[in-house]
Amino acid sequence: MIEDAADLAVLFDxxxxxxxxxxxxxxxRPPADLAGIFTAAHAAAGAGDWPGASTVQPVLTVAAADVPDGxxxxDKVDISGAQWRAADLQPDGTGLVRVILER
Known part of the structure:
Protein backbone atom coordinates (compact mmCIF):
# COMPACT_ATOMS: atom_id res chain seq x y z
CA MET A 1 0.00 0.00 0.00
CA ILE A 2 1.28 3.46 -0.86
CA GLU A 3 1.23 5.63 2.24
CA ASP A 4 3.24 8.72 1.30
CA ALA A 5 5.72 10.33 -1.08
CA ALA A 6 8.56 8.19 0.31
CA ASP A 7 6.72 5.04 -0.81
CA LEU A 8 6.34 6.47 -4.31
CA ALA A 9 10.02 7.42 -4.40
CA VAL A 10 10.96 3.76 -4.04
CA LEU A 11 9.09 2.98 -7.26
CA PHE A 12 10.23 5.95 -9.30
CA ASP A 13 13.84 6.36 -8.16
CA ARG A 29 2.97 23.83 -23.15
CA PRO A 30 6.67 23.16 -22.65
CA PRO A 31 7.88 19.59 -22.16
CA ALA A 32 8.29 18.18 -18.66
CA ASP A 33 10.80 15.53 -17.61
CA LEU A 34 9.61 12.91 -15.14
CA ALA A 35 9.95 9.25 -14.27
CA GLY A 36 7.41 6.56 -15.10
CA ILE A 37 6.95 2.82 -15.19
CA PHE A 38 6.21 1.56 -18.70
CA THR A 39 4.25 -1.64 -19.29
CA ALA A 40 4.30 -2.88 -22.88
CA ALA A 41 1.23 -3.98 -24.82
CA HIS A 42 0.13 -7.61 -24.69
CA ALA A 43 -2.15 -9.53 -27.00
CA ALA A 44 -3.14 -13.17 -27.23
CA ALA A 45 -5.32 -15.13 -29.61
CA GLY A 46 -7.38 -18.28 -29.28
CA ALA A 47 -5.85 -21.72 -28.97
CA GLY A 48 -7.38 -25.00 -29.99
CA ASP A 49 -11.13 -25.22 -29.40
CA TRP A 50 -11.16 -22.27 -27.00
CA PRO A 51 -11.51 -18.93 -28.76
CA GLY A 52 -9.90 -16.99 -25.89
CA ALA A 53 -8.94 -13.36 -26.05
CA SER A 54 -6.62 -11.10 -24.15
CA THR A 55 -5.37 -7.61 -24.67
CA VAL A 56 -3.58 -4.99 -22.66
CA GLN A 57 -2.71 -1.60 -24.07
CA PRO A 58 0.66 -0.05 -23.31
CA VAL A 59 0.51 1.86 -20.03
CA LEU A 60 2.72 4.42 -18.33
CA THR A 61 2.32 4.69 -14.56
CA VAL A 62 3.43 7.98 -13.03
CA ALA A 63 3.11 9.78 -9.71
CA ALA A 64 0.05 12.04 -9.84
CA ALA A 65 2.14 14.92 -8.48
CA ASP A 66 4.46 14.62 -11.52
CA VAL A 67 1.74 14.87 -14.18
CA PRO A 68 2.40 18.18 -15.98
CA ASP A 69 -0.11 21.03 -15.70
CA GLY A 70 -2.52 20.94 -18.63
CA ASP A 75 -0.20 14.79 -25.46
CA LYS A 76 3.16 13.58 -26.74
CA VAL A 77 4.95 11.18 -24.40
CA ASP A 78 8.54 10.11 -25.09
CA ILE A 79 9.71 7.05 -23.15
CA SER A 80 13.37 6.18 -23.58
CA GLY A 81 13.28 7.50 -27.16
CA ALA A 82 9.99 5.85 -28.19
CA GLN A 83 7.18 8.25 -29.18
CA TRP A 84 3.64 7.73 -27.83
CA ARG A 85 0.43 9.73 -27.37
CA ALA A 86 -1.61 9.82 -24.18
CA ALA A 87 -4.97 8.22 -25.00
CA ASP A 88 -6.44 8.35 -21.48
CA LEU A 89 -5.35 9.45 -18.01
CA GLN A 90 -6.69 7.30 -15.16
CA PRO A 91 -5.95 8.50 -11.60
CA ASP A 92 -6.16 5.55 -9.22
CA GLY A 93 -6.79 7.44 -5.98
CA THR A 94 -3.52 6.32 -4.37
CA GLY A 95 -1.24 8.99 -5.81
CA LEU A 96 -0.65 7.26 -9.13
CA VAL A 97 -1.97 7.88 -12.63
CA ARG A 98 -2.20 5.20 -15.32
CA VAL A 99 -1.65 6.75 -18.72
CA ILE A 100 -3.03 4.59 -21.52
CA LEU A 101 -0.76 5.04 -24.53
CA GLU A 102 -1.24 4.76 -28.28
CA ARG A 103 0.87 5.35 -31.36
Whole structure:
Protein backbone atom coordinates (compact mmCIF):
# COMPACT_ATOMS: atom_id res chain seq x y z
CA MET A 1 0.00 0.00 0.00
CA ILE A 2 1.28 3.46 -0.86
CA GLU A 3 1.23 5.63 2.24
CA ASP A 4 3.24 8.72 1.30
CA ALA A 5 5.72 10.33 -1.08
CA ALA A 6 8.56 8.19 0.31
CA ASP A 7 6.72 5.04 -0.81
CA LEU A 8 6.34 6.47 -4.31
CA ALA A 9 10.02 7.42 -4.40
CA VAL A 10 10.96 3.76 -4.04
CA LEU A 11 9.09 2.98 -7.26
CA PHE A 12 10.23 5.95 -9.30
CA ASP A 13 13.84 6.36 -8.16
CA UNK A 14 15.91 5.98 -11.32
CA UNK A 15 18.85 4.41 -9.48
CA UNK A 16 17.07 1.56 -7.75
CA UNK A 17 13.45 1.81 -8.80
CA UNK A 18 11.54 0.55 -11.79
CA UNK A 19 11.12 3.85 -13.61
CA UNK A 20 12.34 5.06 -16.97
CA UNK A 21 13.01 8.61 -18.12
CA UNK A 22 9.92 10.24 -19.65
CA UNK A 23 9.45 13.53 -21.47
CA UNK A 24 5.79 14.59 -21.50
CA UNK A 25 4.73 17.43 -23.79
CA UNK A 26 1.22 18.74 -23.08
CA UNK A 27 -0.46 20.51 -26.01
CA UNK A 28 0.63 24.14 -26.14
CA ARG A 29 2.97 23.83 -23.15
CA PRO A 30 6.67 23.16 -22.65
CA PRO A 31 7.88 19.59 -22.16
CA ALA A 32 8.29 18.18 -18.66
CA ASP A 33 10.80 15.53 -17.61
CA LEU A 34 9.61 12.91 -15.14
CA ALA A 35 9.95 9.25 -14.27
CA GLY A 36 7.41 6.56 -15.10
CA ILE A 37 6.95 2.82 -15.19
CA PHE A 38 6.21 1.56 -18.70
CA THR A 39 4.25 -1.64 -19.29
CA ALA A 40 4.30 -2.88 -22.88
CA ALA A 41 1.23 -3.98 -24.82
CA HIS A 42 0.13 -7.61 -24.69
CA ALA A 43 -2.15 -9.53 -27.00
CA ALA A 44 -3.14 -13.17 -27.23
CA ALA A 45 -5.32 -15.13 -29.61
CA GLY A 46 -7.38 -18.28 -29.28
CA ALA A 47 -5.85 -21.72 -28.97
CA GLY A 48 -7.38 -25.00 -29.99
CA ASP A 49 -11.13 -25.22 -29.40
CA TRP A 50 -11.16 -22.27 -27.00
CA PRO A 51 -11.51 -18.93 -28.76
CA GLY A 52 -9.90 -16.99 -25.89
CA ALA A 53 -8.94 -13.36 -26.05
CA SER A 54 -6.62 -11.10 -24.15
CA THR A 55 -5.37 -7.61 -24.67
CA VAL A 56 -3.58 -4.99 -22.66
CA GLN A 57 -2.71 -1.60 -24.07
CA PRO A 58 0.66 -0.05 -23.31
CA VAL A 59 0.51 1.86 -20.03
CA LEU A 60 2.72 4.42 -18.33
CA THR A 61 2.32 4.69 -14.56
CA VAL A 62 3.43 7.98 -13.03
CA ALA A 63 3.11 9.78 -9.71
CA ALA A 64 0.05 12.04 -9.84
CA ALA A 65 2.14 14.92 -8.48
CA ASP A 66 4.46 14.62 -11.52
CA VAL A 67 1.74 14.87 -14.18
CA PRO A 68 2.40 18.18 -15.98
CA ASP A 69 -0.11 21.03 -15.70
CA GLY A 70 -2.52 20.94 -18.63
CA UNK A 71 -1.84 17.26 -19.39
CA UNK A 72 -4.53 15.44 -21.35
CA UNK A 73 -5.46 13.20 -24.23
CA UNK A 74 -3.29 13.55 -27.31
CA ASP A 75 -0.20 14.79 -25.46
CA LYS A 76 3.16 13.58 -26.74
CA VAL A 77 4.95 11.18 -24.40
CA ASP A 78 8.54 10.11 -25.09
CA ILE A 79 9.71 7.05 -23.15
CA SER A 80 13.37 6.18 -23.58
CA GLY A 81 13.28 7.50 -27.16
CA ALA A 82 9.99 5.85 -28.19
CA GLN A 83 7.18 8.25 -29.18
CA TRP A 84 3.64 7.73 -27.83
CA ARG A 85 0.43 9.73 -27.37
CA ALA A 86 -1.61 9.82 -24.18
CA ALA A 87 -4.97 8.22 -25.00
CA ASP A 88 -6.44 8.35 -21.48
CA LEU A 89 -5.35 9.45 -18.01
CA GLN A 90 -6.69 7.30 -15.16
CA PRO A 91 -5.95 8.50 -11.60
CA ASP A 92 -6.16 5.55 -9.22
CA GLY A 93 -6.79 7.44 -5.98
CA THR A 94 -3.52 6.32 -4.37
CA GLY A 95 -1.24 8.99 -5.81
CA LEU A 96 -0.65 7.26 -9.13
CA VAL A 97 -1.97 7.88 -12.63
CA ARG A 98 -2.20 5.20 -15.32
CA VAL A 99 -1.65 6.75 -18.72
CA ILE A 100 -3.03 4.59 -21.52
CA LEU A 101 -0.76 5.04 -24.53
CA GLU A 102 -1.24 4.76 -28.28
CA ARG A 103 0.87 5.35 -31.36
Missing amino acids: GAGGFAQAVTWTPKG AGQG
